[in-house]
Amino acid sequence: xxxxxxxxxxxxxxxxxxxxxxxxxxxxxxxxxxxxxxxxxxxxxxxxxxxxxxxxxxxxxxxxxxxxxxxxxxxxxxxxxxxxxxxxxxxxxxxxxxxxxxxxxxxxxxxxxxxxxxxxxxxxxxxxxxxxxxxxxxxxxxxxxxxxxxxxxxxxxxxxxxxxxxxxxxxxxxxxxxxxxxxxxxxxxxxxxxxxxxxxxxxxxxxxxxxxxxxxxxxx
Amino acid sequence: xxxxxxxxxxxxxxxxxxxxxxxxxxxxxxxxxxxxxxxxxxxxxxxxxxxxxxxxxxxxxxxxxxxxxxxxxxxxxxxxxxxxxxxxxxxxxxxxxxxxxxxxxxxxxxxxxxxxxxxxxxxxxxxxxxxxxxxxxxxxxxxxxxxxxxxxxxxxxxxxxxxxxxxxxxxxxxxxxxxxxxxxxxxxxxxxxxxxxxxxxxxxxxxxxxxxxxxxxxxx
DNA sequence: GTCTATAATCAGATAGAC
DNA sequence: GTCTATCTGATTATAGAC
Numbered sequence: 001x002x003x004x005x006x007x008x009x010x011x012x013x014x015x016x017x018x019x020x021x022x023x024x025x026x027x028x029x030x031x032x033x034x035x036x037x038x039x040x041x042x043x044x045x046x047x048x049x050x051x052x053x054x055x056x057x058x059x060x061x062x063x064x065x066x067x068x069x070x071x072x073x074x075x076x077x078x079x080x081x082x083x084x085x086x087x088x089x090x091x092x093x094x095x096x097x098x099x100x101x102x103x104x105x106x107x108x109x110x111x112x113x114x115x116x117x118x119x120x121x122x123x124x125x126x127x128x129x130x131x132x133x134x135x136x137x138x139x140x141x142x143x144x145x146x147x148x149x150x151x152x153x154x155x156x157x158x159x160x161x162x163x164x165x166x167x168x169x170x171x172x173x174x175x176x177x178x179x180x181x182x183x184x185x186x187x188x189x190x191x192x193x194x195x196x197x198x199x200x201x202x203x204x205x206x207x208x209x210x211x212x213x214x215x216x217x218x219x220x
Numbered sequence: 221x222x223x224x225x226x227x228x229x230x231x232x233x234x235x236x237x238x239x240x241x242x243x244x245x246x247x248x249x250x251x252x253x254x255x256x257x258x259x260x261x262x263x264x265x266x267x268x269x270x271x272x273x274x275x276x277x278x279x280x281x282x283x284x285x286x287x288x289x290x291x292x293x294x295x296x297x298x299x300x301x302x303x304x305x306x307x308x309x310x311x312x313x314x315x316x317x318x319x320x321x322x323x324x325x326x327x328x329x330x331x332x333x334x335x336x337x338x339x340x341x342x343x344x345x346x347x348x349x350x351x352x353x354x355x356x357x358x359x360x361x362x363x364x365x366x367x368x369x370x371x372x373x374x375x376x377x378x379x380x381x382x383x384x385x386x387x388x389x390x391x392x393x394x395x396x397x398x399x400x401x402x403x404x405x406x407x408x409x410x411x412x413x414x415x416x417x418x419x420x421x422x423x424x425x426x427x428x429x430x431x432x433x434x435x436x437x438x439x440x
Numbered sequence: 441g442t443c444t445a446t447a448a449t450c451a452g453a454t455a456g457a458c
Numbered sequence: 459g460t461c462t463a464t465c466t467g468a469t470t471a472t473a474g475a476c
Contacts, residue, residue: 031441048351049351050349050351053272053349053351056470057468066442066444067470068441068442068444068445068471068472068473069441069443071471071472072442076470076471077470077471129270129272129273130409130412131273132273167439169439170432170435170437170440171439172431173428173431173432177414177428178437180409180413181432181437183413184409188404189350189404190400190404192350193403193404194397194400197396208394208397209401212393212397212398213436213437214438215438216433216435217390217393217401217434217436218326218390218434218435219387219388219391276452276453277451277452285459285461286460286461287452287453288454288455289461291453292459292460293459295453296452297451297452297453441476443475444473444476445474446471446472448469448470448471448472450467451467451468452466452468453467454465455462455464456461456463456464457461457462457463458461
């Protein structure tokens with residue numbers, strides 16, 4: 001789907017592509033297309049059931065290939081999850097870059113939070129257990145993922161500082177706390193709770209959570 | 221630890237206690253003491269690793285009994301988790317009841333949120349996956365748990381309405397959304413993130429999150 | 441690279457003696 | 459009720475043919 005996808009080990013295919021442009025480029029495209037299908041299935045399943053409940057058999061069945069074939073592309077369940085995370089980080093990067101640089105920084109922060117919540121309510125936000133140490137290790141060792149996190153944090157961090165400088169963001173909060181608070185909107189259980197127990201539409205839910213996040217519970 | 225513990229199926233022992241006061245009361249005490257030890261181990265492990273990563277073998281090892289003995293007290297892993305949840309709900313109920321009825325309702329809401337976060341940072345807040353359907357079913361079918369949730373929600377709900385009536389709580393937020401937002405502080409990943417990446421003390425972390433929760437990210 | 445078939449392991453739950 | 463030993467099923471991962 002994205003032409004500039006960055007898998008964990010693309011060196012071989014990339015090298016071959018420059019040697020035999022036409023044919024190998026086609027094979028590489030096929031390969032990437034299949035890997036993309038895998039990543040999309042993983043992404044959906046991770047959003048739906050979480051990492052622990054997702055099984056590799058399910059992934060293979062959803063993609064329509066044999067489980068052993070999966071392991072030719074990704075060497076472990078953790079790598080599958082990492083690939084999904086890389087994918088969402090790329091989407092995030094694309095979204096953040098699309099925001100107007102001349103807009104109010106606080107508006108861009110709101111837009112970023114809204115985007116994450118939309119992704120979650122749409123069932124496209126993978127949910128990983130933060131306590132799983134082997135999963136953490138895999139993510140930490142994945143350069144594409146770490147780069148994505150860093151880049152997004154820089155992006156948001158710039159707006160946070162700017163918003164504090166122009167007085168629109170609470171200056172008594174450490175920027176890192178603001179950043180974490182925004183990231184946490186990607187896994188806020190309030191979203192699902194409101195959808196389950198009330199008849200609110202997704203947009204109304206997001207407006208509500210966005211309001212509590214930026215304006216707080218206290219009256220103003 | 222709590223003398224008035226309410227296990228899932230206490231009818232038999234309670235009935236026997238009235239028939240043979242002295243001896244069976246002692247046996248019942250032993251039973252409850254052991255079950256309390258189990259619940260405490262489960263509570264700690266659930267807080268530490270979460271439901272999926274916790275194994276029944278671990279629980280048995282921590283309590284110091286055989287796994288088969290565990291199943292004489294609780295018929296499934298889900299029942300173990302439910303018992304832990306009942307336990308925290310009882311602690312919550314005790315705390316909420318200890319708050320001054322004549323205090324500002326918004327102050328009591330803050331105190332409740334603070335209490336939950338203290339529990340979480342102390343490693344005493346069980347964390348359960350919200351997507352697990354069989355676990356959900358077990359919890360929903362547990363009367364003691366459901367009663368606890370209902371009672372706590374009534375308690376908090378009263379303060380929410382009072383705080384909106386006296387103008388200290390944002391009146392544009394539906395009370396149910398406020399309630400969910402408060403409950404969500406019990407599983408807020410921002411707490412751990414701040415602890416991991418900064419050198420903040422627990423009290424400072426809680427003050428920070430409490431501030432963002434009630435005052436919001438926007439400047440005032 | 442893809443497949444079928446199978447290892448290897450682990451975890452929830454139970455049997456049956458005491 | 460507690461124990462040891464075991465069953466049962468699910469799940470990650472791999473072997474080996476094509």
